Amino acid sequence: MPKTTKMPMAVLLALTLGPAIAIGATLWFVAAAIPECSVNETERLPSPDGQFDLVIFSRDCGDTDQNTQAALVPPGEDVPFDAASFYSVGAGADPDPRWLSATAIEITVPPKATIYRNDATVAGVSVTYKPAT
Template structure:
């Protein structure tokens, strides 16, 4: 069987066509996914300086007002995928406070919808008032 060469324009179309289609699809889909942003409200270092108690809002597209809290290593930013240990569907002051290295207190408003409320986080007990 004789070898036949593929014409350059055909080769170009067979390689660039799919690459262009995939790139365009990824570009369109990425515009549909809302971008999330975290706005830090308050940061309190633990008494021993190892952890920071951070309250923040997470906004993804048209998400409603919310307030969350997480523990992060001292001085580090709250990562976008951070799991908060408390999440309230309202923009309120949680009034966080370190009682000891092993206990924190958080204020939860009575009239707000509570989405998450963990009793411990990273070995630290959480008391809600």
């Protein structure tokens, strides 16, 4: 019968806990370096048929520029921090949103604003953008 040798408990702990602590510390430092984003809702308009809420909001991820965004969300639900907006401009402005019908939205674009996104349709709803007067 072959002779077996027991591994000392201190060596076993060092070989298992050492890498686990190193990985945990790395994940903690990486998570601390990523800024948390907050969503600040400024306006919510339910669609005429009750299928969606049109939400106007801004997203703050620490050192970000002022922005105004719009998204459609299920009725009464909060805007997720990672929500994909169909409209986004680099300005803090009132886009004066309104439902034209259950399948059409109108949004006012502020003058000289940097437009990051302005989709023509979202979830089967057409979006019209008009310049501010």
